[in-house]
Amino acid sequence: MNNNVLEQARKTYQFLSGDEACSGQAQHVKMLIDKLENQDVTVSMIGQFKRGKSTLANAILEDDVLPVGIVPVTSAVTKVVYGKRAAEVHYQNGVVEPVEFSRLSEFISEQENSNNKLGVESVILHTPSKFLKNGLTFVDTPGVGSFHKNNTETAYHYMKESDAVIFLLSVDSPINQIEIDFLHNTKEFAGKFYFAINKTDIVDDNDLTAYVDYCKKLLCEMMEVEEITMFPVSAKSGRGVEELKKFIIKDCKKSAREILEESTEKKLKDAITSALTQLDFYWKAMNMEYKELDQRFETISKTVDSIKEKAAGYEAGFEIHLNEMKLQLSEKVLTLFGMEYHYDITQLPAGLVTMDKGEFLRQVEMLCEDLIGTLNRILLYREENAYTVVRRINNINKLTRQLRKIRSEL
Incomplete structure (x- = not known):
């Protein structure tokens, strides 16, 4: 393992976790470290809508686990892992x-779950596919460029989590600006790319050769490489699918470490940049006029009071309500102060809700007190001790220098 990338990630986590203003970025870097240490590779299928991503995914997995349709179907991230x-x-x-x-479309179809009104984070599928047997996580993402803006936003968000990418084109449409922009963005996060061209069953060999040559030339320029391997496939007929699948399995088994190191380095740079942006917002919040800062603290206090009032009226589902309150508070802090305030959201298997009301109210009180206390502390709200202010400013300046140094070394 390239100890430099791992050590830089550990060092970054150590710096970020020591400052409450960067808790969200610290958690993200911790996840990168865990993936790198455990050699967990995530392979995502990405591309424009209606390129046949879900159909090809089913063909690769040799199992019709993903719903497909004539209109854009996938609206939520769908992760597929090995298992029963x-x-x-x-x-x-x-x-x-x-x-x-049989019910999956209720949750991942734009037609049935428009704008994700059900609040789906992701759908996890388990299947005994040999493609996944060595520990790969396979992800089908919503297509970009459709009428449904939420789908594009979800796809752009999840591309940051991908280690390797199957970038899917199709012969019924030339590469367009939407795909070019998406590929440029994905380049900043993924460590490996596999370029597949779908729907090859609808053109003859001469037209296919011309299309492949055209794509290859354009993609080499975009990826800044001399050569790219293209995989002509037909998800419908199965043409070329086995070749693509075997290539990815062999590559990920042989080069998992290199793929993850490349991916981690890119994601670590992004996490550091995000933390530096966070610190910039933090400075702006700290330097607000007292009147404006008073107004924002008054708003957050009203939000806290409203949450406590609602909590008193709940009679069941306490763990769920607690998670929802965490999400609400986190969103409010981001809106008011431009800061990511990280909360761990407890996973709650259906039916496993056991907290009683007394414990729930105690947890809500702690949640609210911790938030107000933390904001007071890190924003130096009404802080009159000059030593505390100077020390806080020095710590922020030091953290900024440390993060910039690591980023320049990556």
Whole structure:
């Protein structure tokens, strides 16, 4: 393992975890460290809508686990892992619900779950596919460029989590600006790319050769490489699917470490940049006029009071409500102060809700007190001790220098 990338990640985590203003970025870097140490490779299928991503994914997995349709279907991230055939929906509020495969479209179809009104975080599918047997996590993402803006936003968000990418084109459409922009963005995060061209069953060999040559030339320029391997496939007929699948399996088995190191380095740079941006917002918040800062603290106090009032009226589902309150407070802090305030969202398998009301109210009180106390502390709200102020400013300046140094070394 390239100890430089791992050590830089550990060093970054140590710096970030020592400052409450960067708790969200610290958690993200911790996840990068865990993936690198455990050699967990995530392979994502990405591309424009209606390129046949879900159909090709089913062909690669040799199991029709993903719903497909004539209109854009995938609207939520769908992760597929090795195991006995099963499906579960993970909601943003922490609830985990087992579901039948026949019901999947209810949760990941734009037609049935428009703008993700159900609050789905992701859908996890388990299947005994040999493609996944060595520990790969396979991800089908929503297509970019459709009428549904939420789908594009979800795809752009999740591309940051991908280690390797199957970038899918199709012969019924030349590479367009949407795909070019998406590829440029994905380049900043993924460590490996596999370029597949779908729907090859609808053109003759001469046209296919011309299309492949055209794509290869353009992609080499975009990726800044001399040569790219293209995989012509037909998800419908199965043409070329086995070749693509075997290549990815062999590559990920042989080069998992290199793929993860490349991916981690890119993601670590992004996490550091995000932390530096966070610190910039933090400075702006700290330097607000007292009147403006008073108004924002008054708003957060009203939010806290509203949450406590609602908590008193709940009679069941306390763990779920606690998670929802964490999400609400985190969003409010981001809106008011431009800061990511990280909370761990407890995973709640359906039916496993055991907290009583007394404990719930105690947890809510602690949640609210901790938030107000932390904001007071890190924003130096009404702090009159000059030594405390100077020490805080020095710590922030030191952290900024440390992060910039690591970023320049990557």
